[in-house]
Every structure is written in structure tokens, then in C-alpha cells.
Amino acid sequence: MHADTATRQHWMSVLAHSQPAELAARLNALNITADYEVIRAAETGLVQIQARMGGTGERFFAGDATLTRAAVRLTDGTLGYSWVLGRDKQHADAAR
Structure with a gap:
């Protein structure tokens, strides 16, 4: 199921602006595991x-x-991308 562009943009913004510790706690509480293939491991640049x-x-x-x-x-086949300001690779991994 693919959401419309505005919905995806909204949720990507929510995830990217979330506090990493709170995001990790909520993901752990849901106990959801997604089956995915890493296309690009989290990397930091300018x-x-x-x-x-x-x-x-x-x-x-x-x-x-x-x-x-x-x-x-x-x-x-759905692609997931994340970009977060800063050097927190775990946050980028969770936001994607």
C-alpha cells in the first residue's frame, strides 16, 4: 500500500524531527519488525x-x-529514504 505524497511527506517529517530516544522507545514498544533490504547504510556528510x-x-x-x-x-518494492540533520546514524536508520 502506497500513501499519497503529502501523507508520506508528513510522516517523514514527523520521524525526522522526532527525538531519537523517544522514537527508539516507541518502536521497541510496538515490537514491529519490517522486512527490508538496506540500499544505503546510514552515512554522514555535508x-x-x-x-x-x-x-x-x-x-x-x-x-x-x-x-x-x-x-x-x-x-x-517501496523505497524508504531518510535525511536528518546531525551525525546520529541510529536516528537516520529509524526515520527511514
Whole structure:
């Protein structure tokens, strides 16, 4: 079952913005195991942060931020991706 784009975006945002310890506790309490294949193990890198003066001015690069990403494929073929700010690989794994 595939949810519509807005629903998926909402839940990805909820997972990415969650506190890692709370997310882990809730996942453990549910005792749910998903059958999936890891496409990309959690890895940390840098992204450039873009901004605009006053929200409408010329675009400029404000600096860099660390980002951790991961990707999986469920048995039904659904792909799951996660990107979280920071270096917490366990959070990226749980959010995907």
C-alpha cells in the first residue's frame, strides 16, 4: 500500500524531527519488525545551506551542515529514504 505524497511527506517529517530516544522507545514498544533490504547504510556528510536576504533577496550560501542519510527497500518494492540533520546514524536508520 502506497500513501499519497503529502501523507508520506508528513510522516517523514514527523520521524525526522522526532527525538531519537523517544522514537527508539516507541518502536521497541510496538515490537514491529519490517522486512527490508538496506540500499544505503546510514552515512554522514555535508550539505550547503542556502538562504536569501529577507527571504526574497539574492540567494547565497550561508554555510555547511552535517547530514546523515539512509535508504531501504521493503519487500513490496517501496523505497524508504531518510535525511536528518546531525551525525546520529541510529536516528537516520529509524526515520527511514
